[in-house]
Amino acid sequence: MLTSKEIKRQEAIFELSQGEEDLIEDLKLAKKAYHDPMLKLSIMTEQELNQIFGTLDSLIPLHEDLLSQLRDVRKPDGSTEHVGPILVGWLPCLSSYDSYCSNQVAAKALLDHKKQDHRVQDFLQRCLESPFSRKLDLWNFLDIPRSRLVKYPLLLREILRHTPNDNPDQQHLEEAINIIQGIVAEINTKTGESECRYYKERLLYLEEGQKDSLIDNSKVLCCHGELKNNRGVKLHVFLFQEVLVITRAVTHNEQLCYQLYRQPIPMKDLLLEDLQDGEVRLGGSLRGAFSNNERIKNFFRVSFKNGSQSQTHSLQANDTFNKQQWLNCIRQAKETALCAAGQAGVPDPEGPFLDPAPGSREPRGETRLEQMDQSDSESDCSMDTSEVSLDWERMEQTDSPCGTSRHVESNV
Known part of the structure; x- marks a missing residue:
């Protein structure tokens, strides 16, 4: 028995x-x-x-x-x-x-x-x-x-x-x-x-000056996916280990490729701002306009300034969850980049570094294999348009806060 x-x-x-x-x-x-x-x-x-x-x-x-x-x-x-x-x-x-x-x-x-x-x-x-x-x-x-x-x-x-x-x-x-x-x-x-190699090989550079060793040396693609700017233009954004790359999806030699939209932004110099719903007006104006308009929800802003070079991008995610995952990934990537540069915990001279809200925690992540594309029909944010990996776990871990990196699960 x-x-x-x-x-x-x-x-x-x-x-x-x-x-x-x-x-x-x-x-x-x-x-x-x-x-x-x-x-x-x-x-x-x-x-x-x-x-x-x-x-x-x-x-x-x-x-x-x-x-x-x-x-x-x-x-x-x-x-x-x-x-x-x-x-x-x-x-x-x-x-x-x-x-x-x-x-x-x-x-x-x-x-x-x-x-x-x-x-x-x-x-x-x-x-x-x-x-x-x-x-x-x-x-x-x-x-x-x-x-x-x-x-x-x-x-x-x-x-x-x-x-x-x-x-x-x-x-x-x-x-x-x-x-x-x-x-x-x-x-x-x-x-x-x-995966990282695959997408690096499909980046198209309009000029030699857009090429960046931070892209060439990347072995980890933290996340990528489609976002819109405040003019409604669809952009495909790649977050590598140490650099954010904003592109437009194009067809080249019958292959889907990604043409750089602006200069790559080093993560250690990137400024991130969480924008409240209604804070961005479509077309570029700020604050208060169309506050009940669904199209102006779920924005965040990334910016960069280095000497004469500067960029500012207001980017719209697919939904609230999608936006939060992007914020989490960018924060994690920036923290890792600052750790590598020996600047962990140092506020950015150009503005505040966004930390998660008090008491909040990034959701538990899955490995690259676990969160790879599960369905073609789940959403427009499935693997063919975006991924978030746990590749941070492969980075060296130490007893300091910089050595412990967490990944988030997302269909960014």
């Missing part, structure tokens, strides 16, 4: 096994229902499909191996005694997810671009309306491996939580959790660096 704790343990083990089975089925479906027909019908070229699907094929045997091992140790009554040793031996192979996850930013960008082709759009729409898709689009299927990867620590902790202290599996499960956390952290780092 199983105890209630053991029943919970068996349920957690079954969830792990069933998840592997579902994953394998979905990966095979992505190849059979999407990749192969589009190749056969010449809807996309083989090169394009290879870019979009990446190394998805190579992931299927990995998970088939784990599922096979889990089934082999399952007893006739359906229960499983030990899974720890299997996981310790199998988890290291997930390092091969590195190339798949690092390719996702470029893969999604190409897929979004190809959707402008009516043949591609028609094919994907037909698939979406078919029962096999379960109302999931192609990107949902391509994102399943990443989603599964970041779920492993949670699944293993759940098994461990219901494993008695005297069970030999406990030590192995603890080791397995350490292994998968290390793998996820490493892949998260490489994915963040890959």
